[in-house]
Amino acid sequence: MKHKISLTVNGTTYTHEVEPRLLLVHYIRDVLGLTGTHIGCDTTSCGACTIHMNGKAVKSCTVLAVQADGAQLLTVEGLARDGQLHPIQEGFWEEHGLQCGFCTPGMMLAALELLQRIPDPTEEQIRAGIEGNLCRCTGYQHIVNAIQYAARKMRGEEPRKAAV
């Protein structure tokens, strides 16, 4: 028995009939074809699937597609606007905040929600704020720098690069 859902992803509204057990992340990846959102575990541990749902960062592997009925979603594909990178993307690029890139979409969306809550976070707040997201490549330090870069830029300050 399928359920009809209607939701908005990156500004586009979609309507589909889905199985009640379909995970939101599979809906996003397999039904909508937005493969920038990744899957890294089965236990809500890694955060690779993090998206924004109604402005909050959620792990889309632990939300059913039917629970997102009527919701506004933002995925990595919706971050850049009109060919302009979002400051969080710019920060990750400038500060070498990624290596293999697999955790990066989820990491950026978790970081963005953090910056929306705390525009001027301390390093400790950044590290605590992304503790739901695992990165196995970077050692996190350049991710912290990337988020600091984005924070400065989003506050309208000069986004100076961390010294390398």
Add this chain to the structure above:
Amino acid sequence: MAVTKLFGASIKRREDPRLITGMATYTDDLTLPGMAYAQIVRSPHAHARIVRIDAAAARRHPGVVAVFTGRDLAGALKPIPTAWLIPNADLKTPPHPPLAVDTVRYAGDGVAVVVATDRYAARDAAQLVEVTYEPLPAVVDQITAAGPGAPQIHAEAPGNLAFRWAVQGGDAGAAFAEAQRDGVVVSQRFVNQRLIPNAIETRSVLARYNSGSGELTVWYTTQNPHIARFLMSVVTGIPEQKIRIIAPEVGGGFGSKIPFYPDEAVVAFCARAIGRPVKWTEDRRENYLATIHGRDHITDLELAARTDGTVTGIRGKTWANLGAYLSTAAPGIPTILHGLMLPGCYAIPNLSYEVQGVFTNTAPVDAYRGAGRPEATYLIERMMDLLAARLGMDPAEVRRKNFIPPDRFPYTTAAGLQYDSGNYTPALERALEAAEYRRLRSVQQQGPKDNRYLGIGLSTYVEICGLGPSAVAGAVGFQGGLWESATVRLHPTGKATVFTGTSPHGQGEETTFAQIVAEELGLPIDDIEVVHGDTGSISMGWGTYGSRTTVVGGAAIALAARRVRDKATKIAAHLLEAAESDLVFDRGRFYVRGSPDRAKSIQDVTLQAYLAWNLPAGVEPSLEASAYYDPSNFTFPFGAHVAVVKVDAETGEVELRRYVAVDDCGRVINPMIVDGQVHGGLVQGIAQALWEGAAYSAEGQLLTGSMADYAVPRAHMFPRFVTGRTETPSPHNPLGVKGVGETGTIASTPAIVNAVVDALRPFGITHLDMPLTPERVWTAIRTHARR
């Protein structure tokens, strides 16, 4: 056109725009028309006889296309081979069927595969495959497995012994006899626990077989597509020229995507058998069960020294747990990449070391970042601290005293390796200074504050990188070469495509390699595209592992670019009506010495090379060159790390306060990328010391079976790292580079353990096995306090 200095600059990565916008394509992102999904049914038992498999219910399940068992595959696929046949070790290579036929040998061993029209149906149907098992006794630890009366895992390997390998140098017996008489002997048992690599992208395979052309195309998460093609051909019998392996974006590997696993052969079989593309993607639980693990050594070690701290000998024995089957490189990891590095960066003249490889009912063990070298560094660096403690010497002083002096390079160790270059003391001094070592020692002498004990740990290391000279690879039984291929192709418009046989997956070589070519040919970096990971377009190459990509692959690219430049010089000389020897090539422009105004750009020359209207005699049209670089030796990066911890004696909790890493990886092409490699390695090495560890129950059930149970570290668990560098170029590498992908993992684990044990010295604790969890530290403090 101004071309700035690119070699040595922190250029932003050119791979990033697609990765940060969600436009990158990983294997599981791919969908093909008619594609079906595979789910592998895995054994819940660590050791059992398969009595019966009933797939009738699974076959009836809606959406199911096919179910295959080990028996169905037995005639069609050959066993999964091992590619590192170490000599003189009595190596046993029992067959590894792609799916188990009669016996399962670890929890996670594949027994059947279900193919269905969607992911969910495949998973549902996999649950319906009824397998009747007759459980057999299992053994998970290598010492029990190697002992009398242990369950036997393979008929071909009596006593569960896969190999017995040894290395000797000098006269260890005499050194120890002398030390027992006049010096000191330090001995210790070490457990280097099993780790799970945890690339955040799990393994994934998408196979398509075209029955019309007989071509098999496989997109998959591999670090070495050409090796995969070679082995895929061996296992499936499909001729190599009909197989194309593509490594799309790969989400981390750390060694776990080197092996050729049964699963890729099974998926290829399915695609061929059902006549539609088949995709299989592990979930994380499956990744923990069936993707290789790393480390898992138990070692008894002794160090002989004079009372002044001069080390005269090292001897011991390691039992290496190899799991249930020999994975692709498994035999070489605890032997060639481990045993030969045991003396570390010290001039130790006498060595005797034996390694036994042991089968157990656990997941196969193979290369995990550092692969053998972290285990070796851990042993020698712990021993140096034990010796220092025994003699009441400062750990820094013991190291200084035993370093191979800079004037003895190239230096041949007692294990027979020739270290290319090194200068160890400056790296140590710089690390000590950055850590404020002297000040910390005096703070430490004042005693603990609030029951929190300060500890300082050193690790000075050397590693073997840039794998490697092919003749050596052959001599040590590696069933392949370790040279690397490169093609640099200029296009008529003056742009360039660079093809590399390496297969980077996060290490940033699309940028580093472009920097090399930009430097060699004076091209703007944005005019250079680096292509990797596709056997359909790239010459044979050996892939990315062993810190070889920039060292060997980068060197091949530099040599190819220089060949392009040589040919371009000929054409430019002809066009300028000058002798080649009178030409200057400077930042992309050729001109006659003294006449820079009348120049031909590399772009002009390239166009002429393609138009071929006016080429010098004997020069063929087009402008591209290939190079196949086989290094004359390995490279030996080194460095010094210092960890500063505080241990809370009330809770056993270890707080990492400060971490300094001074690494020498030779010449640096992109400092930002090098720092990133160091940071990532540090986190993995520190995590082994403090948190990570795979655990099996005695029955062979993986207890750390999910990311909720296995401690992959998170951002808040680390301080900001302090990195520094010294630069000792490799004398034999065309770029002077040495490799940096594994240094952090190799050096950091002993630095942390040395720091924690240093903090616990007031309790009389001289050693603790990893991971140094609060429980383990707390228990040790309580146990020692009671004594």
